[in-house]
Amino acid sequence: MGGAKKRSSPAARPAWLSRVLAILRGPAGPFVWAALLVALLSGACYLVWLRVGQRVLSSDEYLVGPERVEITPLPGWIHTDIRSEVFRNASLDGPLSVMDDQLTQRVANAFSLSPWVAEVVRVTKHYPARVRVQLVYRRPVCMVAVRGDPLPADAQGVLLPVDAQGVLLPYGNDDFSAVEKSRYPRLVGIDTPPVGTVGECWGDVRVIGGAEIAVALAEVWDELNLQQIVPSAPDHSVVPAAGAAEEPTYTLVTRRGTRILWGRAPGTKAPGELPAADKLARLRKYTQQHGSLEGAGGPQELDVYGLRLSSRPKP
Numbered sequence: 001m002g003g004a005k006k007r008s009s010p011a012a013r014p015a016w017l018s019r020v021l022a023i024l025r026g027p028a029g030p031f032v033w034a035a036l037l038v039a040l041l042s043g044a045c046y047l048v049w050l051r052v053g054q055r056v057l058s059s060d061e062y063l064v065g066p067e068r069v070e071i072t073p074l075p076g077w078i079h080t081d082i083r084s085e086v087f088r089n090a091s092l093d094g095p096l097s098v099m100d101d102q103l104t105q106r107v108a109n110a111f112s113l114s115p116w117v118a119e120v121v122r123v124t125k126h127y128p129a130r131v132r133v134q135l136v137y138r139r140p141v142c143m144v145a146v147r148g149d150p151l152p153a154d155a156q157g158v159l160l161p162v163d164a165q166g167v168l169l170p171y172g173n174d175d176f177s178a179v180e181k182s183r184y185p186r187l188v189g190i191d192t193p194p195v196g197t198v199g200e201c202w203g204d205v206r207v208i209g210g211a212e213i214a215v216a217l218a219e220v221w222d223e224l225n226l227q228q229i230v231p232s233a234p235d236h237s238v239v240p241a242a243g244a245a246e247e248p249t250y251t252l253v254t255r256r257g258t259r260i261l262w263g264r265a266p267g268t269k270a271p272g273e274l275p276a277a278d279k280l281a282r283l284r285k286y287t288q289q290h291g292s293l294e295g296a297g298g299p300q301e302l303d304v305y306g307l308r309l310s311s312r313p314k315p
Helices: 015-025 029-057 082-089 103-112 178-182 205-216 276-290
Strands: 069-071 117-126 130-137 142-146 159-162 186-190 226-231 250-254 259-263 300-303 310-313
Touching: 069 082, 082 103, 103 117, 103 130, 142 205, 186 205, 205 226, 205 250, 205 276, 259 276
Parallel strands: 069 130, 142 186, 186 226, 259 300
Antiparallel strands: 117 130, 142 159, 226 250, 250 259, 300 310
């Protein structure tokens, strides 16, 4: 049978092929076949993804727009659409995908630039396309009536809102109406313009101290019929010690003209200064005893510096 083909003997096979066949036929064979199958399937999936992946990621289930970003509910004092403003101002209005590893960081950075946002607590992404942003908002505590120049070009003749840290807040007509501005404590006598723009600290220690006083008196402001917070003018004849800053004192003025010598801001480190809670308690006790802070004959001047609350007619 000279025409019959002969089987190749094991000796005629390459050494590597013999080793591979031995492995496939041995106890580990099933595992090797399974690994090869997984590799083949993975390679096939990868090739398919190269062809359709971009189309999938561009589908509606993966793309994020402003309408799919959930933020902490806005408080009553914010009237603008922060979410849309953030996307517009930070150039996030293009296609965003939840598959982007940098998406949460990009969104956090964008919201941190909003003047109304004090802190971005957390940003999480979800499928189908949705992003949740947990925010802490800045709250206006008083209106600063600025006198002198220069002022921001769009701030002439208006009251400028600040938060508890003296940060300048948006002050356009869409942010505060005239009626809303009248409901806040008014800090007067400030002759320095903001050093920065909205969302940045005013840069005047008197504004920061006045904001602290407004916070301390927020719950009783209307009850005590208060209207203004007046800081003392800087005394340029006094040179503060090295490394120390001059701490202004403040006077409160009621709607009828009574002046209350309040002293320094709650955050002061000055020795001997009464805590704000003690000063407030004395003013409330005075109103309980006399019905109001006003004098029997009209406006008066009250002094809460000492251990006792003393009063004398307003000059």
